[in-house]
């Protein structure tokens with residue numbers, strides 16, 4: 001019996017203790033209680049060397065991610081002020097004009113917060129695909145194995161024009177793992193749930209790999225946190241199983 005089929009309302013809490021904790025902690029991190037703040041990295045800036053050098057990690061985290069957060073806080077503050085005013089056509093137009101900044105900086109904050117958790121030192125226990133796990137099962141089924149997955153992710157991510165992200169995502173509608181790309185800082189939206197994200201903005205690799213994107217894309221798989229991917233897949237399977245269960249009751 002598959003993991004998803006094994007899930008019932010009674011077994012969710014038993015099967016998903018870790019996964020559910022992760023959902024709660026992520027919701028807390030991304031909550032809108034006041035100002036957004038830069039999350040700490042779960043490893044040192046030089047921990048991903050030689051695959052991603054310290055200078056890249058430090059700049060990427062302290063400068064680039066921080067800038068998205070600073071700008072997001074600023075635009076949300078402006079929005080709050082506007083929403084507190086009488087909603088005249090002029091006010092509404094001002095609110096509308098801020099939506100691109102919300103999307104860009106909000107997406108930048110969400111995507112990078114996922115990205116840091118996505119990575120782990122090469123050779124660590126987290127850098128190994130969980131044997132017999134749900135991620136491995138879906139990758140075998142949908143890509144014929146991890147090498148097939150890497151090949152498709154790298155090809156589609158390298159083909160992005162300009163800046164963006166390559167993702168391994170779980171499709172809640174059809175239950176499959178799929179490779180999707182987003183431009184600029186657009187986040188992954190429903191029905192897809194991000195499992196692994198790869199930042200293909202030049203700030204993520206240029207200091208080390210210059211313009212050779214394929215070298216960066218090949219190297220980053222050495223520091224992908226497959227344990228995190230396993231947890232994200234488990235959460236996705238649980239949520240899909242619960243949704244299907246609710247749908248069947250409603251029908």
Ligand SMILES: [Fe+2]
Pocket residue numbers: 060064112199201203204
């Ligand atoms: Fe980035």
